[in-house]
Amino acid sequence: MDKLRIRGGRPLQGEVTISGAKNAALPQLCAALLTEQALTLRNVPRLRDVATMRALLERIGVRVQTHGERGGLTLQAVEPLDPVAPYELVKTMRASILVLGPLLARCGRARVSLPGGCAIGARPVDQHIRGLQAMGAQITMEHGYIEARLPPGRSRLRGARITTDMVTVTGTENLLMAATLAEGETVLENAAQEPEVVDLAELLIAMGARIEGHGTRRIHVQGVAALRGAEHHVVADRIEAGTFLCAVAAAGGRAHLRHGRADHLDAVIDKLLAAGVEVEADADGLTVASPGGAALQAQSFRTTEYPGFPTDMQAQFMALNCVAQGPSAVTETIFENRFMHVQELARLGARIRIDGRTAFVEGGQRLSGAAVMATDLRASASLVIAGLVADGETVIDRIYHLDRGYDQMEVKLRALGADIERLA
Numbered sequence: 001m002d003k004l005r006i007r008g009g010r011p012l013q014g015e016v017t018i019s020g021a022k023n024a025a026l027p028q029l030c031a032a033l034l035t036e037q038a039l040t041l042r043n044v045p046r047l048r049d050v051a052t053m054r055a056l057l058e059r060i061g062v063r064v065q066t067h068g069e070r071g072g073l074t075l076q077a078v079e080p081l082d083p084v085a086p087y088e089l090v091k092t093m094r095a096s097i098l099v100l101g102p103l104l105a106r107c108g109r110a111r112v113s114l115p116g117g118c119a120i121g122a123r124p125v126d127q128h129i130r131g132l133q134a135m136g137a138q139i140t141m142e143h144g145y146i147e148a149r150l151p152p153g154r155s156r157l158r159g160a161r162i163t164t165d166m167v168t169v170t171g172t173e174n175l176l177m178a179a180t181l182a183e184g185e186t187v188l189e190n191a192a193q194e195p196e197v198v199d200l201a202e203l204l205i206a207m208g209a210r211i212e213g214h215g216t217r218r219i220h221v222q223g224v225a226a227l228r229g230a231e232h233h234v235v236a237d238r239i240e241a242g243t244f245l246c247a248v249a250a251a252g253g254r255a256h257l258r259h260g261r262a263d264h265l266d267a268v269i270d271k272l273l274a275a276g277v278e279v280e281a282d283a284d285g286l287t288v289a290s291p292g293g294a295a296l297q298a299q300s301f302r303t304t305e306y307p308g309f310p311t312d313m314q315a316q317f318m319a320l321n322c323v324a325q326g327p328s329a330v331t332e333t334i335f336e337n338r339f340m341h342v343q344e345l346a347r348l349g350a351r352i353r354i355d356g357r358t359a360f361v362e363g364g365q366r367l368s369g370a371a372v373m374a375t376d377l378r379a380s381a382s383l384v385i386a387g388l389v390a391d392g393e394t395v396i397d398r399i400y401h402l403d404r405g406y407d408q409m410e411v412k413l414r415a416l417g418a419d420i421e422r423l424a
């Protein structure tokens with residue numbers, strides 16, 4: 001099993017290119033199911049989740065071709081399609097639920113295993129199901145599978161006003177995709193405003209969908225009878241960029257993050273500026289400069305939906321808070337079990353106490369390298385950041401979690417001067 005070995009203590013210097021966003025690319029790959037014409041995506045990141053999604057789509061019957069150009073994929077969902085997402089393919093990836101809406105809209109039926117993914121909470125999909133039911137789908141749960149179909153005599157979903165109980169990112173995306181081919185108007189209330197939702201809406205509009213209000217809490221969709229092929233460039237990964245911002249902040253140094261989008265990272269950048277980090281946007285990305293974690297001031301924060309502080313950056317910023325000066329309180333409001341990195345950070349010398357949904361970080365700790373275990377994707381990234389500042393050697397086991405969502409993280413960090421290598 002792959003591990004990462006890091007020898008900490010080196011500042012980071014130079015330039016890295018931020019890849020396309022995992023959480024934008026995955027729904028966009030599923031959008032290929034909505035048309036029989038070819039969909040070309042550029043800037044698709046090289047990730048394990050993308051490979052898993054490709055395998056799932058191929059299993060359903062989508063033809064997928066890789067372009068010579070980096071990150072180019074063309075997908076074509078020509079009939080016959082087999083609208084089944086089997087357990088073996090969806091168990092490792094939350095985003096596999098995103099085939100449900102498109103399959104139902106296109107094929108009138110779908111059989112999708114309940115998804116897996118990071119074990120950061122119970123993560124039910126009741127809002128996806130309720131929304132599709134409001135659009136006329138008949139849905140039952142059998143043997144761990146969601147069995148969805150249109151009622152006899154109907155060939156399309158019908159538009160509906162849907163208010164989700166909470167803001168859900170993939171829920172919004174699933175219902176948005178389903179609504180593009182429904183009869184009549186769908187209104188999604190309490191919709192997610194994340195940049196990945198906006199990027200998906202822009203792709204769907206290029207495919208001929210009639211969508212308004214994406215990026216706000218209310219999205220209007222006028223269903224159309226068919227969508228066409230399109231070409232689209234996947235938006236840069238704000239979480240990858242945020243992770244590198246925290247890595248440079250903690251390790252010290254100066255780096256340019258090519259293609260990084262400051263406008264998608266306001267909440268994180270505000271906290272970094274308050275901590276004493278310099279962050280500047282330019283035409284082609286972001287520059288970050290830091291005197292190193294020990295010279296920074298720890299920051300309290302609370303995760304919320306976009307444009308608030310992203311839950312997917314909580315673990316990485318917490319690693320920074322461990323070495324920065326002063327106490328901080330980190331409150332996780334999105335997922336009920338997203339502090340699994342705390343125990344592993346403690347092995348490196350961090351002092352953190354959890355009380356309910358808040359982690360109280362003591363700050364000002366000198367971390368020392370140790371063997372640790374990655375428990376989920378962003379927990380892995382937080383351990384990498386901690387390893388970069390720790391004295392001596394840190395070995396992170398179960399690094400496959402990191403590969404789900406980061407495109408060659410160790411290669412990029414090495415380019416910045418980090419002493420990091422993958423052990424087979």
Ligand SMILES: CC(=O)N[C@H]1[C@@H](OP(=O)(O)OP(=O)(O)OC[C@H]2O[C@@H](n3ccc(=O)[nH]c3=O)[C@H](O)[C@@H]2O)O[C@H](CO)[C@@H](O)[C@@H]1O
Nearest residue numbers: 023095123124125126127128167168169170171312334335
């Ligand atoms: C592939 C992808 O894009 N993953 C992102 C997506 O996950 P994902 O879309 O799964 O997260 P949601 O926004 O749906 O989850 C938000 C909260 O709502 C709850 N919930 C959600 C749906 C539902 O039907 N019922 C329900 O109770 C969840 O358990 C969670 O507590 O948004 C999360 C929140 O920004 C990010 O951490 C993930 O990286």
Ligand SMILES: C=C(OP(=O)(O)O)C(=O)O
Nearest residue numbers: 094095117118312377378
């Ligand atoms: C939680 C995440 O991913 P997923 O929703 O795919 O499990 C993440 O990207 O941090």
